[in-house]
Structures are given as structure tokens and as C-alpha cells.
Amino acid sequence: MKDSKKDNLYKKSFPESHEFKFDDNVSNVFEDMVNRSVPGYEFLINNIGVLSKKFYQPNTNVYDLGSSLCACSKSILNKVENFNGNIYAVDSSESMINICKKNIKSNNIKYVNSDICDVDIINSSIVILNLTLQFVDVKKRTNLLKKIFSQINKNGIIIVTEKISLEKASDDMFFKNFHDFFKENNGYTKEEIDRKKIALADTMEIESEVMHEKRFNLIGCNNFYKWFQCYNFVSWVLIK
Ligand SMILES: C[S@@+](CC[C@H](N)C(=O)[O-])C[C@H]1O[C@@H](n2cnc3c(N)ncnc32)[C@H](O)[C@@H]1O
Incomplete structure (x- = not known):
């Protein structure tokens, strides 16, 4: 964290047409932004590594979908001792991918600058969507998860972390x-x-916990567990 640039992006007002994008401005301060904005982020990243250590099948690949600066990929490489596949770090933001290519020295990470909806999951025991699905068009989410679930290996896992809306108005507030x-x-x-x-x-x-869990059932997964919640941030592990 000490080398990361401070996120001051919204200190100043911006034109009405401004939209949040994972461009150079955001990518350059992303580490500081995500740590100060997502409750439990460090715990999540560490424990995505721990879960991966438990579920990684030798000679398989990992897909880190919406990888940003590869925090999950790095955590997995740190924790999984017998890792002998590739981690495909997929992100539609060229800025994020360029920063990773410059800063991360690992032959195990392969960068894919693409929409995650266009990527096939090949010989994989672990697929990560850590705070990514919430940026994918809602209409595409079910098909995306259905494809991933059908393509991962048996006993493989998908980890889905999302900011959620709460069902009860008072809880949400x-x-x-x-x-x-x-x-x-x-x-x-x-x-x-x-x-x-x-x-x-x-x-x-963002969607509610109920919506997410309905979708997990819809794609054919009945074996899923909510393993993390901090305020309005939730993570599930889906087991095939
Ligand atoms: C909040 S960040 C994810 C954080 C990251 N997974 C982590 O654990 O630090 C969302 C990332 O998903 C990427 N993204 C959003 N929609 C995408 C899509 N349809 N295809 C590929 N990447 C996408 C963004 O460019 C961004 O880097």
C-alpha cells in the first residue's frame, strides 16, 4: 500500500457528463481507492487465496475475471504451493492490464484484455469474480455465470463477491x-x-442477496455458501 497513489479523484467537482470508468485516472489510484472503499477488502483478498489453496486442482488454470491490478491472482500464487497452471487475468481496462504488465513479474499470469463475457473457461478449477459482476450488464449476468459453471471442472469453484442491496428498506438504509x-x-x-x-x-x-442466490439456482448450482459479509458486501463460493 505504501507505494500506491492516493485517490483524490472526486475531491473536485466534475462535468455533468462524467461517468466512472476504469481508465488511467482510476487505475493509477485503484489500490488506495478499493482499500478505502470496500469494507474487508484485505480480508477478502487473503481468503480468496486460502479458499483457492483448498480447491485448486493440480494442472488446472485459474480465471481472475475483472482482475484490475491482480490482487486476487497474486494472493492465489502466494497461497497455493503446488500451483502449476496459468492464471488468466481478464480485464476490459487496458490501463489496468498495462499497470500489471509493468509491475508484476510472474510467468504464471497471462493477461487478457477482453470483455469477460467473451472468454471461454478452459480446464479450470477456480474462477474469481471479485467485485466484477456488478459492472456487467444485468441482462448478461445469468448467461455469463451459466457458461462459467458449465465450463469449470467438476468440484471446481466460482467465487462471486458483490456489493448488495438489502431486502428490508431499513436494513438497506x-x-x-x-x-x-x-x-x-x-x-x-x-x-x-x-x-x-x-x-x-x-x-x-447492484442486486440483492436473494437475486444473486436465485441466479445461482437458475444456472444449476445448488451447492453454494455465503462465506463473507461485511456491511453491504457479500462473497459466495459456488461449488460444482
Ligand atoms: C472493482 S474492479 C475488480 C477488483 C478486482 N477483482 C480485485 O479483486 O481487486 C472491477 C474490474 O472489472 C473490470 N470489468 C468490468 N466489467 C468488465 C467486463 N465486462 N469485462 C472485463 N472486465 C470488466 C473493470 O475494468 C475493473 O478493473
Whole structure:
């Protein structure tokens, strides 16, 4: 964290047409942004490595879909001692991929600059969607997960982490406020928080836990577990 540039992107107001994008501006401060914005991020990353250690099947590949700066890929390589496949780090943001190529020295990570909907999962025991599905068009989410689930190896896993909306209005309000409080506590001002929310409104669409779990059933997965929740952030492991 100490080398990461501070996220000051929303300190200033922006034109009405501005939309949040994973461009150079965001990619350059992403590590600081995600650590100060996602409750439990460090725990999530560490434990995605631990879960992978448990479920990795030798001679198979891992897909880190929406890999950003490859935090998950790095955690997996750190934790899985017998790793002998490739990690395909897939991201539609060229800026993210370029930073990884410059900073990460590992022959096991193969970078794919593509939409995750266009990628086939080949000989894989682990597929990660850590905070990614929420940026994919809602209409494409079921088919995407269905394809991944049909293509992963037997006993393989998909890890899905999402910011969620809560079913009960009062819970939703409480946790939204709590999440804002978390960000304020990490040094963001109320204005920065509000500006980023407006910028994200057209880019990110969150769903409820019930919606996600219905989708898991719909793609044919009945064996899934919610293994993490911190405020309004949830992660599941889906087992094939
Ligand atoms: C919040 S970040 C994910 C964080 C990352 N997985 C981690 O654990 O640090 C979302 C990433 O998904 C990428 N992304 C969003 N939609 C995508 C799509 N349809 N195809 C490929 N990448 C996508 C973005 O460019 C961004 O880097």
C-alpha cells in the first residue's frame, strides 16, 4: 500500500457528463481507492487465496475475471504451493492490464484484455469474480455465470463477491449509511462520497442477496455458501 497513489479523484467537482470508468485516472489510484472503499477488502483478498489453496486442482488454470491490478491472482500464487497452471487475468481496462504488465513479474499470469463475457473457461478449477459482476450488464449476468459453471471442472469453484442491496428498506438504509461512515472514517469527505456515487450510478448496478442466490439456482448450482459479509458486501463460493 505504501507505494500506491492516493485517490483524490472526486475531491473536485466534475462535468455533468462524467461517468466512472476504469481508465488511467482510476487505475493509477485503484489500490488506495478499493482499500478505502470496500469494507474487508484485505480480508477478502487473503481468503480468496486460502479458499483457492483448498480447491485448486493440480494442472488446472485459474480465471481472475475483472482482475484490475491482480490482487486476487497474486494472493492465489502466494497461497497455493503446488500451483502449476496459468492464471488468466481478464480485464476490459487496458490501463489496468498495462499497470500489471509493468509491475508484476510472474510467468504464471497471462493477461487478457477482453470483455469477460467473451472468454471461454478452459480446464479450470477456480474462477474469481471479485467485485466484477456488478459492472456487467444485468441482462448478461445469468448467461455469463451459466457458461462459467458449465465450463469449470467438476468440484471446481466460482467465487462471486458483490456489493448488495438489502431486502428490508431499513436494513438497506442502515448499511448504506454505515458504508458512507466507513468511507468517511477512511478520509473521504461527504462531497467526495456523493460525487463518486453519482459517477457510478450508470456504471454499476447492484442486486440483492436473494437475486444473486436465485441466479445461482437458475444456472444449476445448488451447492453454494455465503462465506463473507461485511456491511453491504457479500462473497459466495459456488461449488460444482
Ligand atoms: C472493482 S474492479 C475488480 C477488483 C478486482 N477483482 C480485485 O479483486 O481487486 C472491477 C474490474 O472489472 C473490470 N470489468 C468490468 N466489467 C468488465 C467486463 N465486462 N469485462 C472485463 N472486465 C470488466 C473493470 O475494468 C475493473 O478493473
